Every structure is written in C-alpha cells, then in structure tokens.
Amino acid sequence: MFEKPLTPSDVGKLNRLVIPKQHAEKYFPLGGGDSGEKGLLLSFEDESGKSWRFRYSYWNSSQSYVLTKGWSRFVKEKRLDAGDVVSFERRKLNGDRFYIRWRRRPVPVQDSGAVQEIPGPPMSAWTRVFYSAHPYPPHPHGPPPLLYQPDSLHHASIPTGTKYSLSRILEFWKNKIEMRNK
Amino acid sequence: MFEKPLTPSDVGKLNRLVIPKQHAEKYFPLGGGDSGEKGLLLSFEDESGKSWRFRYSYWNSSQSYVLTKGWSRFVKEKRLDAGDVVSFERRKLNGDRFYIRWRRRPVPVQDSGAVQEIPGPPMSAWTRVFYSAHPYPPHPHGPPPLLYQPDSLHHASIPTGTKYSLSRILEFWKNKIEMRNK
DNA sequence: ATTAGCACCTGACAC
DNA sequence: TGTGTCAGGTGCTAA
Numbered sequence: 001m002f003e004k005p006l007t008p009s010d011v012g013k014l015n016r017l018v019i020p021k022q023h024a025e026k027y028f029p030l031g032g033g034d035s036g037e038k039g040l041l042l043s044f045e046d047e048s049g050k051s052w053r054f055r056y057s058y059w060n061s062s063q064s065y066v067l068t069k070g071w072s073r074f075v076k077e078k079r080l081d082a083g084d085v086v087s088f089e090r091r092k093l094n095g096d097r098f099y100i101r102w103r104r105r106p107v108p109v110q111d112s113g114a115v116q117e118i119p120g121p122p123m124s125a126w127t128r129v130f131y132s133a134h135p136y137p138p139h140p141h142g143p144p145p146l147l148y149q150p151d152s153l154h155h156a157s158i159p160t161g162t163k164y165s166l167s168r169i170l171e172f173w174k175n176k177i178e179m180r181n182k
Numbered sequence: 183m184f185e186k187p188l189t190p191s192d193v194g195k196l197n198r199l200v201i202p203k204q205h206a207e208k209y210f211p212l213g214g215g216d217s218g219e220k221g222l223l224l225s226f227e228d229e230s231g232k233s234w235r236f237r238y239s240y241w242n243s244s245q246s247y248v249l250t251k252g253w254s255r256f257v258k259e260k261r262l263d264a265g266d267v268v269s270f271e272r273r274k275l276n277g278d279r280f281y282i283r284w285r286r287r288p289v290p291v292q293d294s295g296a297v298q299e300i301p302g303p304p305m306s307a308w309t310r311v312f313y314s315a316h317p318y319p320p321h322p323h324g325p326p327p328l329l330y331q332p333d334s335l336h337h338a339s340i341p342t343g344t345k346y347s348l349s350r351i352l353e354f355w356k357n358k359i360e361m362r363n364k
Numbered sequence: 365a366t367t368a369g370c371a372c373c374t375g376a377c378a379c
Numbered sequence: 380t381g382t383g384t385c386a387g388g389t390g391c392t393a394a
Binding site: 198242255 | 367368369370371372373374
C-alpha cells in the first residue's frame with residue numbers, strides 16, 4: 001500500500017505515527033460520523049507473524065491521521081529510529097490481512113559535523129551517558145539541536161539502575177545549558 | 183483519614199489530584215456499577231468553613247482515583263504548591279462531614295554540612311529547582327532564572343548521599359531546556 | 365483565544 | 380524477576 005520514512009516525532013515521545021493524509025484516506029478510510037468518533041482498531045502482522053494492534057484515528061486539531069495506542073510498543077520492540085521506513089501492506093492471498101514491515105534507513109545519515117564534543121574528562125563520560133540514554137533527539141525544527149544521537153551510541157548500555165551524584169549532574173547541565181544559551 | 187504531599191502535577195495544569203489507591207478505596211469507595219460510572223461529588227469543608235465540591239472518579243486507563251472538577255479552584259485559592267500537604271478528615275462530631283486541610287511543605291531538614299565527594303552546589307539546589315520549576319510556567323518577564331539560585335540555598339532537604347536515577351534527571355532537564363527554548 | 369474538564373495513555377519505578 | 384501504582388502526559392470539547 002504505502003511506506004513512510006519515520007520522522008523523529010514518529011519514533012519519539014509523542015507515541016504516535018502520522019499517516020500521510022492521502023494514504024490514510026485511501027487505505028484506511030474512517031467512515032465519517034460512525035467510526036470517525038473513536039477511531040478504529042487496526043491489526044497488522046509483522047515479519048515474524050506477531051500481531052500488532054494500533055488505534056487509528058483522526059486528530060481534528062492537527063487534521064491528521066494517526067496511529068496511537070500500541071505504536072510506541074512497536075517502535076521499541078523494533079528499535080525504530082528516525083529515517084527508518086515502515087511499510088503497510090495488504091495481502092489478499094490468505095484472508096485479506098494487513099501487514100506491517102520495516103527496514104533500516106536507506107543510507108546512514110551523513111555526518112554534518114554537528115556533533116559537539118563537550119571538553120573535559122568528566123564530561124566525556126557524561127556525554128556518553130547522555131547520548132546513550134536519551135531516547136529522543138530534540139525536535140528537528142527551530143534551534144539547533146542540543147543533543148545528537150550518533151548511530152554508534154544507540155545501544156551503548158548503561159545499567160538502568162545507575163545513579164549519579166547531584167553535583168556532577170548539576171555541573172554538567174549547567175555547562176550544557178550555558179553553551180546552549182550563548 | 184489521610185494526607186498527601188502534593189506533586190507538581192497535583193498543583194499543575196492537569197487540574198486533578200491523584201488519590202493514592204489505598205486511601206481512595208478505603209475512605210471514598212466507589213460503589214461498583216452505580217456511582218462507579220460517573221464518579222461522585224464529594225463535599226469538604228475548609229478551615230474557614232467554606233464548602234468545596236470536587237468531582238471524584240476513577241480513571242480506567244491509569245487505574246487511579248482522582249479529584250477533578252473543582253480541584254484547580256482549590257489549588258488556586260489556597261495557592262498550593264508542590265510539596266504542600268493536603269489532608270482529608272472525617273469528623274463525626276457534628277454531622278459526619280468531610281474536611282479538607284492543607285499546610286505548607288514541611289520545613290526542610292537542616293544541612294548537615296557534610297562535604298560532597300565532588301564540589302558542587304548543596305542538595306537543596308536540586309529540590310528547589312525541581313519543585314519550583316513545575317507548577318505554572320514561571321516566566322513573568324525578563325529572562326527566566328538560570329538553573330538554580332545558589333544564594334537561596336540554606337537548607338538541604340535531601341540526605342547528602344542522595345542520588346537520582348538517570349531517567350528522572352533526564353526528564354527534569356529536558357523540561358528545563360524546553361522551557362528555556364520556548 | 366484561553367482554559368477547565370474529561371477520558372484516555374504510558375513509562376518509570378518501587379516492591 | 381514481574382506487576383501495580385501513579386506522576387506526568389495527550390487530544391478533544393465546552394464554556
């Protein structure tokens with residue numbers, strides 16, 4: 001049916017996938033007043049045969065069609081990232097089902113030289129911690145990103161229970177924000 | 183009956199107070215199918231004798247009990263802030279009524295003077311920032327205050343060894359930065 | 365235009 | 380380890 005390259009918001013904390021209107025209206029029509037109220041529950045099968053249910057609805061405020069409930073679980077399980085592509089298919093072969101596929105982003109993002117190193121011995125530790133732990137890059141529009149998440153750091157593991165002393169936290173972030181505000 | 187120290191959300195723009203489940207089910211039972219649907223209207227008397235009505239209901243999605251309608255007016259009139267404590271009481275003395283009381287957040291524990299492993303601001307910087315930052319967006323005019331006010335730190339309300347989980351730290355600072363960028 | 369209120373949703377974390 | 384709780388969110392509607 002169609003594909004969509006995921007935006008940062010699609011894989012971010014908004015927990016929703018925007019379906020481009022032309023595709024939404026063509027393939028997932030919401031019947032006006034009836035199902036249009038609360039949306040639909042759409043079921044898809046992934047590459048492993050696992051079934052995924054997403055709530056599909058229309059947001060009047062943004063006039064867009066979205067998958068909401070269930071979407072974030074999919075993003076997490078598949079470890080989807082901005083630029084990756086999801087595709088929705090319908091196969092009438094055995095029973096007319098919906099399928100959802102995904103693939104890594106076609107070409108690695110070119111390094112624009114935007115990654116900023118924070119100087120200082122403790123800081124480098126912190127940048128690593130932060131990069132690897134920060135699930136969502138900042139919004140792509142507006143001011144230049146404060147944080148950047150290079151591919152190589154995606155899954156660097158920090159034990160989830162790791163804790164840090166306040167003074168180091170404050171020191172680090174004071175710096176961050178001062179840089180940001182310059 | 184019980185008390186609750188208010189969270190930033192309880193006094194913030196969500197306009198609701200979460201009643202901890204244990205207390206809710208003990209003192210404000212929602213009778214299954216009857217009142218469970220639409221909640222109740224609870225009436226309380228404050229310290230001045232003024233009557234407050236709150237809508238009390240159960241949110242299925244989060245499985246929590248909340249005061250909604252009317253709550254924000256109470257917060258505003260009493261100028262409640264995060265950390266302040268509300269208490270709910272029932273007095274059978276004259277007529278078995280509900281009372282609602284409130285008090286300012288407990289005075290912080292005196293700073294022990296212990297030195298941090300790494301030089302940095304006292305712990306209260308953190309608490310102060312954390313709580314004062316949330317409720318209502320606090321930029322009246324002029325540049326919003328930078329991260330913390332070292333000059334206003336006379337107490338430590340957290341034991342000096344306290345550490346924080348990464349997720350809390352990141353969440354907090356993400357908010358901070360977003361506010362500054364607004 | 366703003367916002368209280370409402371019914372939902374989710375991730376983090378304490379146990 | 381899971382699981383339940385709940386703090387912090389969302390979009391929508393009505394006023």
